[in-house]
Amino acid sequence: MTPKTNAGRFFEDYCVGEVINHAVPRTVGGGERALYHALYPARAALYSSDEFARACGLAASPLDDLIAFHVVFGKTVPDISLNAIANLGYGEGRWLAPLWPGDTLRAWSEVIGVKQNSNGQSGVVWVRTTGVNQRGKAVLSYVRWVMVRRRSPGIAPQTVVPALADVVAAWDLVVPEGLDFSNYDFALAGEPHRLGDYTVGEVIDHIDGVTVEEAEHMLATRLWQNTARVHFDVTARDGGRLIYGGHVISMARALSFNGLANAQMIVALNGGTHANPCIAGDTVRAWSQVLDMAETPAPGVGAIRLRTVAVKGDGTGLKGADGRYLPHVLLDMDYWALIPV
């Protein structure tokens, strides 16, 4: 047996300032779109119909924003999270251009922070990941931080904790070129609610639930070329296969159609926490809270800041008295979406 295979990086392999080019560029198209619709109850009209997208000023229906996220995320796994103990959080995520059928994505990550844990056996690594298309245009950028094992005990590197914004400022949101909601067809979109119909603080229960199956989350996770063993190999972890956190993100987002049908495009990921593991057999539900609203320069286009929480089972509440997420909470995500004003 020879060392031809990738054992992944360990904590001591990350150096602030290093740029890691991720392997295996990926061309995506109508096949990935169809699978996305089969895997998640996604119904946003802008991502379902070329005609609807054209009526909103786009050339055609782009691929779902989270396809861009998953493909880029998948590229990073062999370099960033193969030896991760935990995927701790996301921040400063911005969608910078739509992903069109036929586009090819590649990605790189810059190491922007490291902090060894006091046990000397692991540490936290922060990376800023950028995904670009075949024209060199950035499609997506986000920060992720993970806890990674050390290969062997050793002296801690200089701690660098990046200063991250709690939220992407509304004026930093990138509205896709040409987007125009002036003549938005609410009937075709599925709900009558425009930005002004929501109020900050309002909570929406998305009602629907999906009981997830092993075959489904594996199909999804492979589609994004995410190679982490725990998602596929039942022997890799006590308790069976762990569902890729991004599967829960897409499930929650798709479920949120029921009440947020017009929150069409995700343009920023302010934060996100995978609060508890999700496994096959769990029934995933979601609720959202309106956190903020903003204008954009594009005609008829506003922005809504949402917290979407995915839960399993019947528990209620978010965090316990100790400030920790309750066991039924799977995901707590904070993002901006574009919506007709």
Next chain:
Amino acid sequence: MTPKTNAGRFFEDYCVGEVINHAVPRTVGGGERALYHALYPARAALYSSDEFARACGLAASPLDDLIAFHVVFGKTVPDISLNAIANLGYGEGRWLAPLWPGDTLRAWSEVIGVKQNSNGQSGVVWVRTTGVNQRGKAVLSYVRWVMVRRRSPGIAPQTVVPALADVVAAWDLVVPEGLDFSNYDFALAGEPHRLGDYTVGEVIDHIDGVTVEEAEHMLATRLWQNTARVHFDVTARDGGRLIYGGHVISMARALSFNGLANAQMIVALNGGTHANPCIAGDTVRAWSQVLDMAETPAPGVGAIRLRTVAVKGDGTGLKGADGRYLPHVLLDMDYWALIPV
């Protein structure tokens, strides 16, 4: 919690003459086709090969006729059957134009009948649904009737029961423009049987069986953007997830290739009954009976009227002495298909 989500319509919300425009238009293409072939053992040559379709006078291989049906049906669910107790039947279904990759479908339904049940708590609603493509051309039209709950007890509306034809007349079948079976390649199609090789009354056992899985029927049902909770959420119904009836329709139709390989295009749905629920683990088989035959004006193109029955398990027979379907019968469908003469 605010009333942003769609609670669906109740019996008293339907008014004869009303036209309901369904939301979320949908562009379909090669991705949906590939998934259809992965989900069902579909092998009809006209829907498998562009070359075969061109040799039959078409521009390319259209998407399977049942993709059009499922997409249109899916659009109607939030408006018609979210509070349905039972999907009672189909009739007067006609395919009016092929569905091509890249087409965008939208749909509306006209309420054509209402009849409150004697218990005052529910009623039957009849709708005629039309699916049109992006050129405004009707692709599909059919009548469906469902039993829907009342929101609250109340006075029954005037009963209107539409007069529906038992069968679409042969002269009302629409043959796709250009279709020509004069030089039909029976060897490539998979079976030698032309229309004249069948006799009215003949029964064909399609032999093959498929044991259905949760992941499969959910992938299919989501692909058609059908949002009914009972198909996805194991907690929504005693006995677990109910398989979308259309999944059984497509399964039975695909299984019927073995013996009906040349019954290429579905052009009418005369009737259809979901006789018993289908759940994961059921092994679905099918048999068909030839009900009628007809000529069409297109060269070499005949029409065959078929009853296709889907069953589970090992039971035999169709109906009991009481005239009710036996418990192993899942589907009883009556349709016209185009076949070389």
Next chain:
Amino acid sequence: MTPKTNAGRFFEDYCVGEVINHAVPRTVGGGERALYHALYPARAALYSSDEFARACGLAASPLDDLIAFHVVFGKTVPDISLNAIANLGYGEGRWLAPLWPGDTLRAWSEVIGVKQNSNGQSGVVWVRTTGVNQRGKAVLSYVRWVMVRRRSPGIAPQTVVPALADVVAAWDLVVPEGLDFSNYDFALAGEPHRLGDYTVGEVIDHIDGVTVEEAEHMLATRLWQNTARVHFDVTARDGGRLIYGGHVISMARALSFNGLANAQMIVALNGGTHANPCIAGDTVRAWSQVLDMAETPAPGVGAIRLRTVAVKGDGTGLKGADGRYLPHVLLDMDYWALIPV
């Protein structure tokens, strides 16, 4: 019940020299590609990115070589292996042209050998199968031999056992037109190892494992229009559904990315044995051994001959003292792949 359905051929129906044209030509495209990536952890850059493929001299990213194999194999099932007792082996497989999105494949098989078993109830049939595209260009050719039941006992036909090469000679490998690895980007491809970094005899453990699910192998097998009942109908065989052997081939090949990321294109299948059945719940792993190396006339393009072995569970070793495969071995495959020198 009438004899409209295909009962399949029996041993006495095969005659050396006969050419069997297989039914149902198939157009493949981006949808099949996406499903392939969802079903298997396939990551070879040449099949993932149009940009990467163009940088290697191709017009675009071809469809995975094994898609060509599976589609052609699927075509043969109704004529060759519907009554097969066992799929005994493969040999002299050669990929002759890339499969592009939009191509339509059809296939035929020539019977090149028959040998009745001494029990008089079955026999071995050898066929050479050729898959061609819509331009009449051969895409793939391979020999397969299967054990098939006799319909009824009878006199044995003249035994003909074809002389098959143990290995496709390196000079018979067809390198796709234009392929050029001179400027191959190893970082984008995912591993730094070129042909010269491997040694004959070297063994690579591909580490990763996938626990297979019923829904997945059925989706795959249907996608290739493979109709053998044992893969779909849980009642067709004691012990449940048997996973199509080709599913294991693709799984092993995809797993081999980890250590063989640059062995991009399969150009020959020297041999292959399905050593033991695979069923849902098995966790599939793979290891490979380098058997040989060769040059090709194309710039920067070498060939590596690999044995890839798929196993389930935790067993080690390949064959027992009796020369038979150990029970944990699923597949033993010998093939040539193209790799940068």
